Amino acid sequence: MRKIAIIGGGLAGFHAAFSLQQAGGYDVTVYTNRTAEQLRHGRMLSMAAPFRWVIEREASLGIHFWQDVEARAEGFDMHIKDPGGSGQDLFRLTGRFPDGLYALGIDYRIKFSTWMDEWERRGGRLVVADIDTAALEAIAAESDLTLVVTGRGPLSRIFEPDPVRSTHHLPPLPSAAIFLDGPKVASRQPWDDVPFAPLRFDILPGVGDVFSWPFYTAAGVCRGFAFQSTVPGGPFDAGRDRQGAADYLEFARAATEKMIPDNAFLFEGARIPDEGAWLYGPTEPTVRQPVKQLDNGAWVWGLGDAAMIQDPYAGQSGNNAVRMTDRYVRHILEHGGAPYEPDWMQAVWDEHWEQYGQFAFRFCTLLQDTPNKALMSVQMAAARDPAVAQAFVGWFGYPPDAWPYIEDEQAAKGFIAQHASAPASRSDAA
Ligand SMILES: Cc1cc2nc3c(=O)[nH]c(=O)nc-3n(C[C@H](O)[C@H](O)[C@H](O)COP(=O)(O)OP(=O)(O)OC[C@H]3O[C@@H](n4cnc5c(N)ncnc54)[C@H](O)[C@@H]3O)c2cc1C
Known part of the structure; x- marks a missing residue:
């Protein structure tokens, strides 16, 4: 039985693990750095709302446990607004997704902790440990294949940036995200003039942008908000000093009242559902070289955000991570008993880049740029x-x-x- 190590129990790591388990014939171990309990009660991890294709893939693996959750986003409502804060639209674009497309936000704390439990319930091996490079060398030396799927964690930096493919030159923007619960904000259709549940964008040129969509959390259906500031210290920059949920709620309320006053009604009776439901930090869109030889001679293969990250603005990184996983897994299955050589890993990664990754990356760059x-x-x-x-x-x-x-x-x-x-x-x- 071929021995496969997966470092990182997140979106792409568990998609890979359950896919290989379902195919059969692989001895898979998932290493991840938090227990299910720590995840459930910890800080918000992301605000990703994957599109239908990802959800259908999860359903086919038997790991979509949220069929009855009414948190779908069914289209876009995008407002380019007066940067002076009058609330006036300069331009507005509203469209329902075609062909039954939707996005579904499930709080990663629920999703990943549920998958950890399910993985063990199905007999999968799970090791809770924060893997460093020394541990990675030991794991890779005794595995036939080692996938590094550690997202934005520091271990992913073992893969050097690819100077040719990493063509994003905009500076990383200060970003904050929170979940909000409340009578107005958690409504599926908070805006009377949008006849579906929208992904809402408010873009204020030179100031920043705010996007929001429905999200399922432990408190039920809420709305997730992400604030990106074009300038450090601007009205949409929460700043590094805020530490608690109440402080983030206050930031979100004040920024909205000042810059998007027509959305201030959302904050009537609004609350953050739990103390951990916020995050802060910039994203640096980067394409890496995800085939790496470690000091002990073993090769490892980067997958998901460890291989490439895009800005959250266009909602592509997680979707791209799952497309990449699907391709890696298909090639692993086709490869049969042949050794997992670095040239083969490189060819699979290049194929993903040529057929999908480059478009996802450039799409985000073009939408962020003028x-x-x-x-x-x-x-x-x-x-x-x-x-x-x-x-x-x-x-x-x-x-x-x-x-x-x-x-x-x-x-x-x-x-x-x-x-x-x-x-x-x-x-x-x-
Ligand atoms: C605010 C925000 C909004 C976003 N919105 C969207 C969106 O709308 N659509 C979209 O598609 N994507 C979005 N994303 C991106 C999406 O969250 C990621 O692309 C996706 O989670 C990547 O999956 P992954 O498996 O590569 O990494 P992750 O899902 O981050 O998983 C990495 C895992 O590795 C573990 N880990 C890290 N280091 C170690 C270590 N040393 N040892 C052991 N375990 C380790 C972590 O705990 C984690 O469980 C957003 C991200 C953010 C921050």
Whole structure:
């Protein structure tokens, strides 16, 4: 039986572990640095709301335990707002996802702790330990294959950045995230003029952005908010000194009242569901070289955020991590009993980059940067025409679909013409 070590019991680590277990014939050990109990009662880990494809993959592995949870986001409501804080929209784009696409936010503290318990219930081996490079060498020396799936943890830095593929040059932005519960904020449709449960974006050029969506937490369905500040110390920067949930609630309330006053109603009766439901820290989008030889000669293979990270703004990192896992696992199964050579790992990683990763990475970069003419024309058309808006928001579910339209003006015109609704149903035709 081939011995596979998975370092990191998070999204990609458990997708890989359950997939290999389901395939059979692999002796898999998951090493992770927190117990299920510590996770449940600890700090918020992420605000990821994976798209339908990820959820369906979890269902096929028998690890989607939240079928009845009403926390789906069904489309986008994006507001580009007056950066002066008047609350006025300069531009607005609202679109329901096409083809039944949705995103589902489950608090990672619940998700990963449930998966840890399930992994052991199914007979999987779980070791709770914070793995350092010395421990990694020992594990890799006695395993046929070692996957390093440690997310944004320090161990992931054993993989050097790839200077050619890591083309994101924007500075890391101060970011804060919180879950909020309350009569208005936890409503599935808090905004009367949006006829579905939206992922809501408020973008204030030069100030920063706030995005929010429904989230299932231990307290039930809440709403997760992420604040990104374009400038350190700006109104959307919570700052390093805040330490407790109450302090974060106050920051979120004050920032919203000052810069997005039309959303202040969400805070009526709002509370943070538990003391740990906040996080703070910048994200540095990076592509790494995820095939690495350790000092003892053993090779390890990076997966998920350990291989590449994108900005949370476009909601792609976790989705990309699961696409990558799916590809790695397929190749592991096809590889049969052949040795896991570094050239083979590199070829699989290159295939992921060529077919998916580069699009996810560039998609996030283009959306964060000042829009180019092609993207601007699609967004302007989407603001006028719900049919174009629907086609545009579909790109978030599968970023390769955005090409060539997102960078090529002529192609963008074709995209708009192809998806435009009949003139009578457009808002600009009135
Ligand atoms: C605020 C925020 C919002 C986000 N929003 C989205 C979104 O909307 N959509 C999306 O797709 N993605 C989003 N993401 C990104 C998403 O959370 C990650 O891309 C995803 O979790 C990556 O999965 P992973 O398995 O690589 O890492 P993780 O899920 O982070 O798992 C890593 C695991 O490794 C463990 N670990 C770390 N170091 C060690 C060690 N030394 N030894 C043992 N164990 C270790 C950790 O405890 C953790 O369990 C967001 C992230 C943030 C921070």
